[in-house]
Amino acid sequence: PCCENHGYQPEHLYPTQPPTVPNVHPVYVPQYYLPAVPQSTPRVPTHALTPLLHRRPKSSGTCTPKTRRLQLLLLVLGAVLVALLLTGGLLWKLLLRRGCSVTGVQCSSSGPCISASLWCDGVEQCPNGEDEKQCFRLYGPNFILQAYSLESKSWYPVCHENWSENYVPVACTNMGYRNSFYSTQGVVDDSGATSFMKLNRSSSSTNFYKKLTLSDACSSRSLVSLRCVECGAHPTATHNRIVGGTAATQGQWPWQVSLHFQGVHLCGGSIITPRWILTAAHCVATIHLRNAQNWMVFAGILRQSLMIHKEGIPVEKVIPHPSYNSKTKNNDIALLKLQTPLAFNGIDSVKPVCLPNPGLGLDPNQQSWISGWGATYFRGKTSEELNSASVPLIENSRCNSKLLYHNLITPEMICAGFLQGRVDACQGDSGGPLVTDKNGIWWLIGDTSWGYGCADTFRPGVYANVTVFMDWLSRQMRVTLLPLPALLCTSSS
Secondary structure (H helix, E strand, O other), X not given: OOOOOOOOOOOOOOOOOOOOOOOOOOOOOOOOOXXXXXXXXXXXXXXXXOOOOOOOOOOOOOOOHHHHHHHHHHHHHHHHHHHHHHHHHHHHHHHHHXXXXXXXXXXXXXOOEEEHHHOOOOOOOOOOOHHHHOOEEEEOOOOEEEEEEOOOOEEEEEEOOOOOHHHHHHHHHHOOOOOOOOEEEEEEOOOOOOOEEEEOOOOOOOXXXXXXXXXXXXXXXXXXXXXXXXXXXXXXXXXXXXXXXXXXXXXXXXXXXXXXXXXXEEEEEEEEEOOEEEEOHHHHOOOOOXXXXXXXEEEOOOEHHHHOOOOOEEEEEEEEXXXXXXXXXXXXXXXXXXXXXXXXXXXXXXXOOEOOOOOOOOOOOOEEEEEEOOOOOOOOOOOOEOEEEEEEEEOHHHHOOOXXXXXXXXXXXXXXXXXOOOOEOOOOOOOOEEEEEEOOEEEEEEEEEEOOOOOOOOOOEEEEEHHHHHHHHHHHHOOOOOOHHHHEOOOOO
16 A cells, blocks of 8 residues: 655745756855744735724713713722732732642642642642652663652652662653563662662651652662663664665564554554554644544554555554644654553564653764655655665754754754755655664654655754653653552562
8 A cells, every 4th residue: 555645744835946957066055045834924905004083973962970970980999899809819829829838839830739748649639740740750871760859859860779679660650651661770870969869668658759768878879770661672783765765674673663544554653662652743633533443553564565464453542742733843743552552572573662761862963763664755655665764863953044944943843864865754754763872772762743855955854852742751651540559569569
């Protein structure tokens, strides 16, 4: 099957470029200004330079002194009532903030206050679940476990002293990984941290998070390294059709999946856990596309023709980012929840890729890779085989220059490719992975979003910046947490 996917290609966004004749000498490219997105509606000129004054006919009625006094009294009473309402509202906010600072923590800038004892207790109290998402996170390429301190409003590494695998399920579940645990170990502290979160086993609390206390010392100088899922396994080899790429080999990109809509390949995606696939929001932007029953996921298969005879995995839920903008392509990220989990079981051809941890530290021109079944030329047909190519990252400041995308790139986007073109993602690659190798582990740093043409000069590919959406991703993946008694860490689980 083949399908032209123009979903991520903004139509008529840039002027059509005339074909150029190859020349051995450098050619000066005249700069032109790209239209802003979205374009403002042009003002309609009026027929007259000055507005016409329409005179109202004089009233034939009369106004008695008694009527005037009554109107004045009503105006005074209305003004007094408005002033009282404004004063009452201001006092209420002040009292609410004062009470919040003393007895609890505010969920957001204008949200309700909850008691500090309810923060990170395993039950979401805030409307958006902020009280449960700011508990644990993994930091840097070594997966250092960090805990959030309500006392100092900051993140600190967890000291390995008194650590036990019994605490792992709570931390992983809090970060959105249910029934998933790979490994944990102590690693030498080279972060230069001066404060730590330490486990106090003598604490009477039955909640793991409540057992952590802020400390100025970690005598073992060993920190907790935690892997909730076996992700980012190094592929067999890295080659440089995507446009300008080569055919992928079995097991080379084990997280790559093909998303079929009503039996036809429409987009790519990336495995991030056994139950979750990350893709682009524009792939599921309409109500019709959000119908989970129409989607099927194929993993571990390189050729589209072979997927016809295979049984894919049905999708249970489609979750596009709520702030996705179809005009600017901002926040172009989505999640698909599978009806049944993928079985890894040591199979090299089906493995998850790692989500990027804060502090990963990418270089300005970090070498990255793209893959997919997209067209091998602009407006071409979907490729039969999975292709991949190597592309360097491009700093947003450079990608926003007048010569490239002229301020169309937001912090939620990331550019990758070559200024001279030749290598790029194309139609049908939408939602597929942009990955990079750091410390021998593969990290998902982007999903294919949009671009002008395919492999055109000064038009690199644009990808959703996955690093920006980590809080949103973990919040969506986190299932309704179990009641507090089920989170006890006194026995193995």
